[in-house]
Amino acid sequence: MKHTLSVLVENKPGVLARVAELFARRGFNIDSLAVGTTERPDISRMTIVVDVAEHSLEQVRKQLHKLINVIEIVDLDPEASVARELVLAKVKVDKDSRSEVIEIVDIFRGNIVDVSPESIIVEVTGSSRKLQAFEDLVRPYGIKELVRTGKVALPRGK
Amino acid sequence: MQLRMTGAQALVRSLEEEGVEIIFGIPGGVLLPVFDVLYDSPIRKVLTRHEQGAAHAADGYARATGKVGVCMATSGPGATNLVTGIATAYMDSIPLVAITGQVATNLIGTDAFQEADTTGITMPIVKHNYLVKNPADIPDVVQEAFYIARTGRPGPVLIDLPVDVSRGELKYQRRDHPVLPGYKPTLKGHKKQVRLAARAILEARNPVIYAGGGVITSGASAELRKLAEENGIHVTHTLMGKGAFPESHPLSMGMLGMHGTRCANYAMCETDLIIAVGTRFDDRITGKLSEFAPKARIIHIDVDPAEIGKNVRAHIPIVGDARQVLKDLNAAVREMRSEVRSPDRSEWHALIESWREKYPLAYDRGSGTLKPQYVVERIHALTRGEAIVCTEVGQNQMWAAQYYKVDRPRRFISSGGLGTMGFGLPAAIGAQLGRPGEVVFDIAGDGSVQMTIQELATAVLEGAPVKVAILNNGYLGMVRQWQQLFYHGKYSCSCLQRERTPDFVLLAEAYGAKGIRVKEPEMVDQAILEALEAPCPVLIDFWVDPEENVYPMVAPGAPLYDMIGDLLYPVDKVHPEKAEEPFL
Numbered sequence: 001m002k003h004t005l006s007v008l009v010e011n012k013p014g015v016l017a018r019v020a021e022l023f024a025r026r027g028f029n030i031d032s033l034a035v036g037t038t039e040r041p042d043i044s045r046m047t048i049v050v051d052v053a054e055h056s057l058e059q060v061r062k063q064l065h066k067l068i069n070v071i072e073i074v075d076l077d078p079e080a081s082v083a084r085e086l087v088l089a090k091v092k093v094d095k096d097s098r099s100e101v102i103e104i105v106d107i108f109r110g111n112i113v114d115v116s117p118e119s120i121i122v123e124v125t126g127s128s129r130k131l132q133a134f135e136d137l138v139r140p141y142g143i144k145e146l147v148r149t150g151k152v153a154l155p156r157g158k
Numbered sequence: 159m160q161l162r163m164t165g166a167q168a169l170v171r172s173l174e175e176e177g178v179e180i181i182f183g184i185p186g187g188v189l190l191p192v193f194d195v196l197y198d199s200p201i202r203k204v205l206t207r208h209e210q211g212a213a214h215a216a217d218g219y220a221r222a223t224g225k226v227g228v229c230m231a232t233s234g235p236g237a238t239n240l241v242t243g244i245a246t247a248y249m250d251s252i253p254l255v256a257i258t259g260q261v262a263t264n265l266i267g268t269d270a271f272q273e274a275d276t277t278g279i280t281m282p283i284v285k286h287n288y289l290v291k292n293p294a295d296i297p298d299v300v301q302e303a304f305y306i307a308r309t310g311r312p313g314p315v316l317i318d319l320p321v322d323v324s325r326g327e328l329k330y331q332r333r334d335h336p337v338l339p340g341y342k343p344t345l346k347g348h349k350k351q352v353r354l355a356a357r358a359i360l361e362a363r364n365p366v367i368y369a370g371g372g373v374i375t376s377g378a379s380a381e382l383r384k385l386a387e388e389n390g391i392h393v394t395h396t397l398m399g400k401g402a403f404p405e406s407h408p409l410s411m412g413m414l415g416m417h418g419t420r421c422a423n424y425a426m427c428e429t430d431l432i433i434a435v436g437t438r439f440d441d442r443i444t445g446k447l448s449e450f451a452p453k454a455r456i457i458h459i460d461v462d463p464a465e466i467g468k469n470v471r472a473h474i475p476i477v478g479d480a481r482q483v484l485k486d487l488n489a490a491v492r493e494m495r496s497e498v499r500s501p502d503r504s505e506w507h508a509l510i511e512s513w514r515e516k517y518p519l520a521y522d523r524g525s526g527t528l529k530p531q532y533v534v535e536r537i538h539a540l541t542r543g544e545a546i547v548c549t550e551v552g553q554n555q556m557w558a559a560q561y562y563k564v565d566r567p568r569r570f571i572s573s574g575g576l577g578t579m580g581f582g583l584p585a586a587i588g589a590q591l592g593r594p595g596e597v598v599f600d601i602a603g604d605g606s607v608q609m610t611i612q613e614l615a616t617a618v619l620e621g622a623p624v625k626v627a628i629l630n631n632g633y634l635g636m637v638r639q640w641q642q643l644f645y646h647g648k649y650s651c652s653c654l655q656r657e658r659t660p661d662f663v664l665l666a667e668a669y670g671a672k673g674i675r676v677k678e679p680e681m682v683d684q685a686i687l688e689a690l691e692a693p694c695p696v697l698i699d700f701w702v703d704p705e706e707n708v709y710p711m712v713a714p715g716a717p718l719y720d721m722i723g724d725l726l727y728p729v730d731k732v733h734p735e736k737a738e739e740p741f742l
Binding site: 009010013014017018021025055058059062063065066067068069070071072 | 277278281282285286289306338339340341462463464467468
């Protein structure tokens, strides 16, 4: 079962290493981890997607809490939170296929951020499922390179 | 008022403000600014002969006194030599502050001389660590380090101090309280949970208290005793919990687990309620997890929420400090006693008494050879059970745990979690310096003691009159025992050839300590008395029966009721296949 943890940490050197080391040492699997600054310069937010059973999710949370630099951990309810991910994909194009690819990009409300004679770089934002669907659709044209940011998320409302 | 000073001065001043009396360590290049300032400080400096010795001595000091132990080492090899000692303290939740020198900040990451990534290396074995990059941070970092080390579930904290930071200048300013937004240990147990636990205790027919090191850490012994006595509940303790409850008390069942008493282990198998306090259901305690305490509901009291439900499901979890929770629990039980009808526990008590009577700890007393258990019994008798006993790791540790009965906390000091050979001697020195008036014994094995034997020099020079009793069987004894039981008697690399080397008596004398050799049972008392009378460190080399085993024993992976190899179930009944997963 996948869980999205939103973890507020002190913005100090080595915090990412501590979190990564903890996951490695305790044998917890990270699906994705995104980290960045927040509205407060002294605090960063990590969005960690873990694939664990209920029992070990409890362990993940408790062990994370033991890190001195971890301030707060929220297990985000998918119904009550908004989650987004961004993909950059360099897709192979030629005269014939370019317009087809652009059409797909439009459907996914993506942006073309770089164009060259043989390829275009596309930026698409959305849920992980949407990005997967996009990836599957452009794959036949040839994906030369691709990168995903991992999920970032915030709870709704309040 | 703000004082201008160097980083090194600020460090030492901060240590003084924390009330540090003693530091164990070894200087080195990048730590010279610090040692230069320490020279003029009232803090006592104990120069060990190896950094591992410094860490264990600080650890032993912390365990014996309840204060934070402090050790110091230089960068690179100095710091890596501390690692075993830090890991030992981490596993046993001992408050320790380790200070390491580091190469100058502009050299970090360049593979400079004696550079090691100390904070990276120690990350998994510390409660927290710091790499200080700005001299102005030193007062706050030291304050935070001591606060983190001694509060909540205690543990080691490391401060890595680059040499230019020690030399740099700052305006000394100390906060009233450390600022740690992510660190707020829960000390008071949840009221509803405490009441649930109280009801469960009153309703239990066959309750058992299972006490761990957390009882000692939090100073909860008196409350634990009230819980046991007011409700007539028998107590078993872990290795770390030795001394949490008086072993001479009629309600004590002794230690449980791999080398525990049959009485304690059988009680765990039959109990309907386990009251676990400050303990973590380690594999050496539970045996085969799926068959652990099959009939029991479990109340688990621990200050570390991550320990609750980690290995064993707790039916009534209570996060909090053991002393505080037990105090509230005792009050709740008293209050609810009139409303809850307790079942009759006389049958349960009779059953425990019958186990205790039928299965005492035993060894062959009529063999005429020198038995290690006998040596420990005599040390116990001649010190009236009042010594502070440190141990090494292995058979010596288990015999000490089984036969040196302890009635008070902080008097049995042993590397429980990590099982660090070489821990005992330096820990004994630390304990002795922290408690100068006490008799301190290191019950040692010939294998373990050789891992840190050089600390005899420290004991001699520091006037720490520790008594090292080596139960010398000429083997890595526990390894040999497992090889005998589970590896068809192939003694692969476990024989130390005591006839050839070393001569421990000469070795002791070379260090300026006193050495005594004992080969006959009749000489044991005289040697112990002689050691007790000597004002200096004494090493007694007891040549014990080389193939004596620690019994009873739960084979690794076997359930607790399946105990093997004591007088009732001799060795020939042991089957190697009993061990599901031998993992030595």
